[in-house]
Amino acid sequence: xxxxxxxxxxTKSVEYLxxxxxxxxxxxxWRYINTSPxxxxxxxxxxxxxxxxxxxxxGFLVPDQTYFHPGHAWVRAESGDVLTVGIDDFxxxxxxxxxxxxxxxxxxxxxxxxxxxxxxxxxxxxxMLSPVSxxxxxxxxxxxxxxxxxxxxxxxxxxxxxxxxxxxxxxLRSLLGTDLAKRWIEDARARLxxxxxxxxxxxxxxxxxxxxxxIARALDNEHWGEIVREFFxxxxxxxxxxxxx
Amino acid sequence: MTxxxxxVRQSTWFSEKILxxxxxxxxxxxxxxxxxxxxxxxxxxxxxxxxxRYVFGLAAVTYSSNDQPFGLFLSWGLFAGVPMASTGFxxxxxxxxxxxxxxxxxxxxxxxxxFIGYFFAVIFLLIDLGQPWRLPYPMIRSFGTGSVLxxxxxxxxxxxxxxxxxxxxxxxxxxxxxxxHRWAVGLTIGAxxxxxxxxxxxxxxxxxxxxLAPAKLHPxxxxxxxxxxxxxxxxxxxxxxxxxxxxxxxxxxxxxVDPRHFQTIDRLTLGLGKAAAITMLSYFCLKFIAVAHENxxxxxxxxxxxxxxxxVGGFVLVPGFIFVQATRRRSAALARLAxxxxxxxxxxxxxxxxxxxLNYDLPNREFFHPREIVIAITIITIELxxxxxxxxxxxxxxxxxxxxxxx
Numbered sequence: 178x179x180x181x182x183x184x185x186x187x188t189k190s191v192e193y194l195x196x197x198x199x200x201x202x203x204x205x206x207w208r209y210i211n212t213s214p215x216x217x218x219x220x221x222x223x224x225x226x227x228x229x230x231x232x233x234x235x236g237f238l239v240p241d242q243t244y245f246h247p248g249h250a251w252v253r254a255e256s257g258d259v260l261t262v263g264i265d266d267f268x269x270x271x272x273x274x275x276x277x278x279x280x281x282x283x284x285x286x287x288x289x290x291x292x293x294x295x296x297x298x299x300x301x302x303x304x305m306l307s308p309v310s311x312x313x314x315x316x317x318x319x320x321x322x323x324x325x326x327x328x329x330x331x332x333x334x335x336x337x338x339x340x341x342x343x344x345x346x347x348x349l350r351s352l353l354g355t356d357l358a359k360r361w362i363e364d365a366r367a368r369l370x371x372x373x374x375x376x377x378x379x380x381x382x383x384x385x386x387x388x389x390x391x392i393a394r395a396l397d398n399e400h401w402g403e404i405v406r407e408f409f410x411x412x413x414x415x416x417x418x419x420x421x422x
Numbered sequence: 423m424t425x426x427x428x429x430v431r432q433s434t435w436f437s438e439k440i441l442x443x444x445x446x447x448x449x450x451x452x453x454x455x456x457x458x459x460x461x462x463x464x465x466x467x468x469x470x471x472x473x474x475r476y477v478f479g480l481a482a483v484t485y486s487s488n489d490q491p492f493g494l495f496l497s498w499g500l501f502a503g504v505p506m507a508s509t510g511f512x513x514x515x516x517x518x519x520x521x522x523x524x525x526x527x528x529x530x531x532x533x534x535x536x537f538i539g540y541f542f543a544v545i546f547l548l549i550d551l552g553q554p555w556r557l558p559y560p561m562i563r564s565f566g567t568g569s570v571l572x573x574x575x576x577x578x579x580x581x582x583x584x585x586x587x588x589x590x591x592x593x594x595x596x597x598x599x600x601x602x603h604r605w606a607v608g609l610t611i612g613a614x615x616x617x618x619x620x621x622x623x624x625x626x627x628x629x630x631x632x633x634l635a636p637a638k639l640h641p642x643x644x645x646x647x648x649x650x651x652x653x654x655x656x657x658x659x660x661x662x663x664x665x666x667x668x669x670x671x672x673x674x675x676x677x678x679v680d681p682r683h684f685q686t687i688d689r690l691t692l693g694l695g696k697a698a699a700i701t702m703l704s705y706f707c708l709k710f711i712a713v714a715h716e717n718x719x720x721x722x723x724x725x726x727x728x729x730x731x732x733x734v735g736g737f738v739l740v741p742g743f744i745f746v747q748a749t750r751r752r753s754a755a756l757a758r759l760a761x762x763x764x765x766x767x768x769x770x771x772x773x774x775x776x777x778x779x780l781n782y783d784l785p786n787r788e789f790f791h792p793r794e795i796v797i798a799i800t801i802i803t804i805e806l807x808x809x810x811x812x813x814x815x816x817x818x819x820x821x822x823x824x825x826x827x828x829x
Contacts, residue, residue, distance in 0.1 A: 191714035199707035206703055210696060210746050318682035323524045 234359045235366040238266040240332050244352035245361065246289075246308030248410045251332065252352055258345050260309055263336040264296070267362055268305075269328050272298040272405055273391020278324040280337060285313045287340060289348070292411065294337065296324070298391060301402045304411045308352060311342030365408065369396070439596065442814060461803050468800025471793045475549060483797060485788035486550075492776045494794045499546020499801065501772040504578075504628060505652070506765065507539025508660035509667075510585050511621040514614040525690055527683045530592050530818045531671065532664050534809070537585040542805045544578060549797065574631070577624030584620060587613045596816045626653040632775060640779035642721050642730045645712035648775075654705045658698040659768035662741075662761035665691050665698075669758050671819060675810075679819040688754035695757035698764065699745035702738055709734050726779065733774065737767020 185191060232240050239245075244252040249268030253261045269275065277297035287293050293307030317336050319326050327335035342348050353361055369392065393401035406412040441449040475483045484493040492501070513532035516522045548554045560566075560575045587609055594603035629652030632639050645651070668687055672679055713719060721727050741763040748756035781787070812818065 189714065189717075192711050195707055195711050195714055199704070202707070203703065206700075206746075210699060210749050212750070214750060318685050322527070322682060322686065325523075 234362045237270065237362050237366070238332065239355060239359050239362055241355050243332065243358075244308075244349050244354060245358040246306065246352055247361070248290075248306035248308065249408060250305060250308040252308050252349065253332075254345065254349060255339065258341055258343060259314060260311070260340050260342055260345065260348065261336050262308060262338045262340055264305065264327055264331055266331050267365055268409065269331045269335075271392050271408055272296065272303065273328075273394060274298060275324040275327050277302075278320055278327070278337070280316050280321060281313050283313050283316055287311060287313065287338075289351070296327075299394065301405070303402070303405055303409055305409055306411065309340050309342050309348050310344075311340040311348075313338050314341045315339035368408075439815065461807055464803045465800055468796050468803075471797050472549060472800065474793070475797070476552065480550070480552065483793040484791045485794075489781050489784050490777070490787065492780065493550070494777075494790045494798050495546045495550035497773050497777040498769070498798055499550070500543050501628060501776045502769040503539055503543040503546065505625065505656035505659040505768050505772065506663050507536045507543065508621060508625060508656040509533075509539070509664050510536025510588065511614075511617050512657060512660040513664065514588060515618050518611055518614045519618065522693075524686070525693070527680070527686065527819070528664055528668060528690060530589070531667060531813075532660075533585060533588045534592075534812060534818055535663060535667055536660075537582070537589050538805060538809055538812075540578060540582045540585060542801060544582065545801060546798075547578075549801075573627045574624055577620050577627060581617060581620040581624065584613050584617045588617065592816045592818060622653065625656040626650065628652055629775075632780075635780070638781050639775065640721075640726050640782045641716050641718040642713065642726055643775050643779045645716055647708060647712045647715065651705065651708055651712065654701060654708060655768050655771060658701040658705065658764060661694045661698040661701070662764040662768075665694050665758055665761040666765065669761075671813060675813060675819075678813050683819065691754040691757050692749060692752060695745045695754075695760060696749040698761070699742050699749060702742035702745065702764070706734065706738050706742065709738070726782065729774065729778070733767065733770055737763060737770060741767065 185194075232238055242253065245265060246252065249265045249271070251263050251265045255261055275296050275298050277295075279295040279297075281287065281293060287307040287310060289308065289310045290306055292304040294305055295302055296305065297303075316338055320335060320337055327337070329335060391401070391405075393404040396404060403412065437443055437445065442452075444452065471483055480486055484495070486493040509532035513525060513529045517525050517529050548557065551557070560569070560572055561579060566572055587606065590606040591603055591610070594600075594606055626649035629648035629650075632644065632648055633646065636644055668691065672684065672687060676684075713722070722731065741760040744756055744760035744763070748754070748760060
């Protein structure tokens with residue numbers, strides 16, 4: 178072996194060099210493939226981190242320009258007389274990973290305060306109340322196929338229905354605006370503290386991301402369904418129709 | 423009277439399930455399309471050649487010999503067909519073992535493609551081997567546990583059965599056999615795990631077969647890494663096949679697809695494209711590690727070297743790069759383009775390993791026999807017709823998971 182070239186060739190160092198080169202290349206490749214020019218453009222127009230953090234109340238997202246129903250559904254105005262409806266961040270964190278969703282069909286009429294859809298989590302099924310009255314014009318297929326999209330992005334990809342309502346302004350006025358909703362969520366958080374096993378609450382609420390098992394189960398594994406129904410206003414002793422807050 | 427009622431019921435069942443709700447007369451009328459007529463012509467030309475192969479022997483339809491052991495039947499049907507049929511184990515693993523449940527709409531199409539792919543690989547094998555009644559011989563009668571073919575025979579037979587089990591929920595749904603359906607769904611996880619073990623082993627076993635002939639295969643392709651290379655390339659090949667298959671079915675047979683799937687297919691295509699890009703980068707580097715291992719660098723300047731560079735550059739690096747751009751730009755169309763280049767690339771690789779680069783230094787090498795090509799086209803036509811027949815009837819691209827529905 179006289180030269181470096183021969184040394185590299187005969188000791189098969191090239192194989193190792195390619196392998197090491199591959200690992201280095203992979204780091205660069207991974208960064209490159211995950212930085213999308215499309216995503217960068219989106220981020221540029223997205224609200225700043227500071228304003229996003231301001232949207233959190235006690236670990237629960239309460240975004241601007243969104244209206245809330247006390248049964249933990251949200252409403253957002255679209256163009257024309259259409260409203261988008263979904264489950265709020267508190268609601269999804271309360272139940273944890275949503276396994277199934279049973280949504281009304283397109284064309285079906287909803288009444289504010291009446292049960293409108295069902296969600297299933299950890300073997301329990303919960304009714305949720307419609308925050309608006311009107312006719313369903315679109316159902317989110319992603320939420321039907323992959324209900325956990327509601328946990329991942331409750332105010333974005335996890336929307337549930339688009340509803341056409343003739344009295345859009347009056348409907349929105351009957352719901353909680355962002356400022357009121359922030360106080361209401363604080364109150365809801367305080368109500369969690371009076372639950373019998375609230376000693377777990379600090380740990381549970383520290384998890385700002387989607388809690389897999391849900392806050393209610395972490396609080397009381399046996400009676401968690403009752404806790405959820407209490408917050409969703411669908412507990413058995415509350416049969417009367419609920420409408421305006 | 424009871425007889426008449428049962429006759430009517432029977433005819434309704436036949437009409438609903440087999441004739442797509444039409445009468446025999448209407449069904450035959452609907453069938454008379456230019457594509458179907460062309461397919462019928464191809465089969466009419468090809469079938470006599472298949473009969474000829476069984477009557478007059480292999481020499482009547484191929485140039486296969488001891489020097490050229492694998493003709494088009496095995497190079498195309500088995501070596502190229504099996505990686506294209508890796509769709510089933512890839513999607514079943516992703517959804518049932520890795521928990522990527524959003525890909526669920528692609529599991530049934532992928533398992534069906536896998537099943538049909540393997541089934542026809544066996545058909546090609548039977549045409550090549552002849553004497554179909556001796557098919558079980560390498561498995562039970564005169565098996566050699568040291569033989570790679572023993573491994574391949576058992577794997578293909580077992581995996582074909584496993585894929586049928588994996589697809590059976592769709593069959594039972596079609597037949598409305600609820601109890602059997604429940605039973606088949608219960609077997610899914612077990613069948614998937616068994617399927618992953620089998621397919622990992624036999625995708626690589628096809629490569630391992632060439633380890634028996636180190637002197638015969640061109641050094642640019644011969645490498646002890648062949649089993650790994652075969653397995654890794656089967657992964658991105660399968661992903662590309664799923665991308666193309668979904669694109670074609672959604673375009674050509676939109677009525678057979680659940681309308682909700684149209685909104686998610688682009689996202690799923692991009693996910694598969696990204697995974698394929700990552701696998702292809704690994705494969706690209708492995709290919710050069712193999713060249714370094716054999717120290718075959720000088721051969722890159724020869725004509726076989728140009729073929730090697732075409733295969734690795736034009737059919738791995740280029741589509742891999744397009745997959746990356748598709749991911750970054752969120753363009754499902756680009757991902758489909760990349761997939762359309764990737765699949766022929768893997769086919770070229772398998773044809774090269776089992777045909778072009780095998781016994782490359784012998785004089786007087788023959789190309790494929792024209793009759794062999796006609797037979798291969800005939801089998802591919804039957805394969806496509808079968809796929810279309812099943813998709814038209816069974817819930818392959820339709821049907822929601824039982825736990826999510828609209829009321």
